[in-house]
Amino acid sequence: MSYEILEKTFYRLAQLDHAGAMLGWDQAVMMPPGGNESRGRALAELQVMTTEILQDPALQDHMQRALADAASLPPWQQANLREMVNDIKSANAIPKELVEATVLATNECEHAWRSLRPANDWPTFEPMLTKVVDLTRETAQLRRAALADEKGLVSDYEALVDIYDPGTRLAVIDPVFDRLKAELPTLLQEITARQSRAPAPLQPQTSIDKHRQIALARELMSILGFDFDRGRLDETAHPFSGGVSDDSRVTSRYDESNVFEGIMAIVHETGHSRYESGLNPVWRYKPVGGSMGMGVHESQSLFFEMQIGRSRPFVDAIAPIIRRYFGSDPAFSPDNLYASYTRVAPGLIRVNADEVTYPLHVIARYEIERDLINGDVTVADIPELWNAAMSRYLGLDTRDNHQDGAMQDIHWPSGAIGYFPSYTLGAINAAQLYRAMLRDIPDVNGCIGNLTLTPIFEWLSERVWRHGRLYSYDELMTRATGETLNADHFLNHLQARYLGNETSG
Template identity: 45%
Template structure:
């Protein structure tokens, strides 16, 4: 066996362990009764250690050296690059830190589930502090190994190639036009509401009916139910493995619109996973390119496609069929419903115009936390100050809808938030390219002729997996690297 083949075989085995990790994590979020948490955390920590040990095998370093000298096909070379990145990312951390962080995160998350409802910041902060402390240690070790800043080192775990420098520039631009855009859109929507007031659909919409509507729309979007599931969790996500993709949502019987669009969002993630290249599936090169590219697929589905007037026209009969017909369910009113812009406290409920403000706020706080410019106890005050500045909202004392609303920091997933807005930007850029290549795409969507769109995504994004770095992937797909102007144009076109 060549060194490359030996490495490939090692990562094939690691893939099996990731399968277990993914499935048991899914179970923890969807099925596990709360009393099972401690035993589960221990089992997951042990699995983490075993994966870490396999990654830390002393001969891997030599195998990588040898493999780099071997003659490889392009996909193999890309795979070697991804194997090496994956190895370095994991191997740089000491085993103890991995275990401690996993346990601290599990404890913080588990208690957060009840603390959030109680608005118990003090209790949450006690658990968050060790998570942040361990993540700082992680950042320091990663930074030393890669020669970048501490926050950049974390960012690169989720978004290889991204830097604080690039992000500061991109987010700086957004901050320069976003507050004004939000104001303009709100003024416009207020004026429109005077002429044609929004009608809120009247529930209850039973969970079972919403679920069957969701499944119907997932089918329309090409979700493969033979290799996946839809379930319920407190915090919606797309999990599982490419061969068995598990998405979740949560239902509110008073409001079907959130769960429906949530399902469209997760289906975007799911189709990316379900269409990663099967012949490479156990290898790192077959993984999704980055969190930002992953989010570009969910936001492509939710924002570019899902809130497209043509798509709403397409699914309106399904909504009426599974739920009920009522005056609120006219096409015009549904479009108005799905394009309302209202600054609010909750990121996951935010519309696509105000959403970047939520992300920029979190980015600025987590960066300061990691760089040691801020402490956990400072979060609520800074949060409130930035919410006032970006969205004009006072969050003083409201921890549960403030810094306790998200699961990311509780888990120690610091460096992740920017991916959401990068995803929105990549999605806008992708759709803009498709529009150039399929000039009548708007009519096609309304007619349900979605295959050419999915084919484009399949060809340019899904099947490419991690074959190229992010910049190259996007440049090959759209003709240029990330350009936030497409996102701005998209927002202005839709909302002004």
């Protein structure tokens, strides 16, 4: 009975989430600028309502009673209860005044960021970001204090990472990141030395009209199984995948003078979307039916982008499709496309980074945000820290270039601190999943080359998508791949792709 009351309550929370997801999509994609204040208020109030529901003392009584009877529940309901308990305890760790203040501050900061970034205006941005960081530190401290025993949290920052990637601990991240910091710079040198012996990839000689790029994007999304009866593609400054499982809202941007990256952004976001759409509909509107943390989410988008999208067989297969939309410019030959899609070079912008340098962008942010939250550095220190990290890991100078430096990401202004590690954990998971898939589908590359992708999607669905949050992170990965997080597969993948002979097609 108490369990059923919890389920009913979480059904209501799912509907509030639906409203929040769609209002957030609209804010980024459709809303005129003058609508921002009232939208911020509406989103804040929905958030407060969610918090109030989760902080209702009666709900905690039901939770205790449901926990006492948990043994009588079937496994999926036990998992659902575990997720509901986690949400209730997490919400009760943070007072609603802090939730509301954070929503208002991040809304203000993120909105300002949209114009301050192109203006390279760090001084105006700094106090706004300081407010966001201060509020987020407070959240981190309270969350750690409330959940430390149960979850074994050892630092304030870890309490934030656990929001985005439940179950992921710094004790797992740190050795992996240390290994990447040790191995990637050398690997990067070898790869760039090898690539410097070949001519630089060609860019198309004429710009490509945005509408043709959109038409191609839609065809590629269909090839990747996106259902336009259950989703949309729109344009934003920063590509994302949002909406709800039955109504997926993918966004992208279109650079008329550089079309290559837009194509891979579409492949990436479609991966996120397929995961959400592929969740088990039997558990719709229940926490157990939701997606896992961002590490698993990124593993799906990066599986699509890195394991499928930038592979030689996929590039060969889509080259004629690209030519059908964009014409026969030599830049669209399979060889040149593949050279472009596997070009490795240190650059300032994370979202444009190749898969070899990307983890170094992440590690730089990880170290800065960890130290910010743990109180070891302040927002005012960021530009110098940023430049030091970019210089150390990638040999780049970012002094005074805030827009391509610490202001480039939406994460911090929107309060998503603790999120960055997920990208690299996802890249590692994706490589690990690909290795495991090869055992069941030896001819994965043949499937990709024919664009017969259904067996791949079915494998991902069976191993990952349909389980929602039934298993812990470690259990999901172990069931899918036979082992917990293992960076070997990612490093082997980079070796094979960039220093092996995959480039010969």
